Amino acid sequence: MTPAEAGSQAGPLRLVTVSLLGAVEHPALDGSPYRIDRDGRPYVPAGDGGIVLGLELGDSVFALDADHAAPGACLVHADPAARHALAAYACVGNEVRVRTGAAAGARGAVLGKRGEEGRVIAGFAPADLARLRPGDEVSVRARGQGWRPPGLPPEVAVMNLDPGILPALPISLPEAGTGTEAGAGTGVGTGTGAGTGTEAVTVGVRVTVPSRLAGNGIGRPAAAWDLDLQLPPPGPDGAGGPALSDPASGDPASSGIALGDLVAVSDLDVRYNMGYRRGWMTVGIVVHGASPQPGHGPGITPLLTGPAAALRVHADAAGHVGLTAAALRLQ
């Protein structure tokens, strides 16, 4: 009997929690200290992986003159295949716990993930983060892949999301589904009820950006790779040099985008790799800051993807509140 057959007989499949082991990453560079920015200037990439202090959820993605800086510690694994598994199974909101070193016992949460070789971004209270050291062991209570919240329209896919964190995000399901683990785990939810497919899930986001701004991550699997958004630095004198965007392009203003925000990308389908599909919408959480490299920028870990009619987004440039340290109890 295949898992799918079992599910059809027994109702929704129960989620599995897997305890994974990561190690706090040390930044790594090639033989040259330089990378080349979008204007052809060499720069030394500070903040790309490892532990970054002084950057928190809610800070602007342009707050630091850094490269892909994330608000916390990046977790990796020495074995490449185990590292990919760590990135693929970890979900936003998963609990993490430090096992060794001066911060042993400290609790944190997964904020997001990064691609290519695979990294999990873990957030901690600032005092705990300051006690971390590269090489410290951290366990990740991975849970969420394979989950569908009750009431989610059938056309919409969810990924990379711990069920327990759903209530803390501005995501409104069309009916009674509360997004609790009990609903998913026991089949009590009413997500299979007649008529749910005609109702949309609605999500509050900071901004919707067009798919032409999708950079590194396009064509890669959204379960294990973030999507960099090629957003222009704010203002003519903004960090990173001259504005990438000219007003005629119609690209959105990016100055208000903060770490932890939900952001939508139009005409993007991320169910089976990330790619262009007219009429679709993808919502992700902003997990790292800007990059001087061409084709790179603030990155999102995708959470929801579906036809725009079933996945409706409401952009609120000034009032949006995404994932916060308070919601994750990291303060």
Next chain:
Amino acid sequence: MKVTTNADRLARQVLAGEVWPPLADRHAYRVGPDGQPFLLPGMGGVTLGVHCGDPATGYASDHLEPGASIRHRDPGANMALQFLTCVGNQVLVVSGPAAGATGHVIGQHAYVLADFAEGDAADLATGDAVTVLAVGQGLALPDHPEVVVKNCDPGLLAAMPGGTRPDGRLEVHVAARVPAEAIGAGAGMASEYANTDLMGAYAGLGQDLSLGLEGLRIGDLVALADSDHRYGRGYRPGYLTIGVISTGQCLMFGHGPGPSTLLSGPASAFCLVDDLDANLARWLHPEVGP
């Protein structure tokens, strides 16, 4: 007039490589745009029957690499081979039944891709040694200082129609124009390695996936709108990149036929001429094509 270059100041290097096999893993399947699992050939080894001038799409294939796919066994030497080899460079087969045959580089795709006449390609096999006469990196256009040249053999540039116009712009003939929405895997990578996959060319699939690029041919020169490939590959309104389609059909989502980068700069520095004959087969590959 033909564009003035520094071609007489470029170094020519003799590089070595070998025909490299297709690579797979024990899981076999990959996933298409609608979740369809697939197992399709096309990348690595020697792909027969597809040459410059032929349609890029319409094959039961994924990441189709026309002709021979070439690497070097040593990782450092391989990166030198991938970075220094340019479109239009001559490739000489030095071992196996096809020894003595010559072809031309049509692009990079984490392999160096070389097109040969069909009869010669049919005699090639994995492991056959080839010599690449690499020249082109560092090619510059003194009369067009805003335009950066990449991966382009000086002989190719000299053979291409167009050149410096009286108004100072660089005239380039292109077979297709590509919107920024089509840029897929490859964004954010170095423009001297692999290529830029174009989405919206999934022949035979839904209209919601189409960006009107199903008619591309291998070897076509194309213009990428709002793309700046001078120092890597990124979105930049008002910039333009010229590339040559070096790979074909893809089913993997977010991927597609891909151009290797040749020229990049502000759009205002170029004068594009739509020309369906703008294809490598016309200038460099009289031995192949229709």
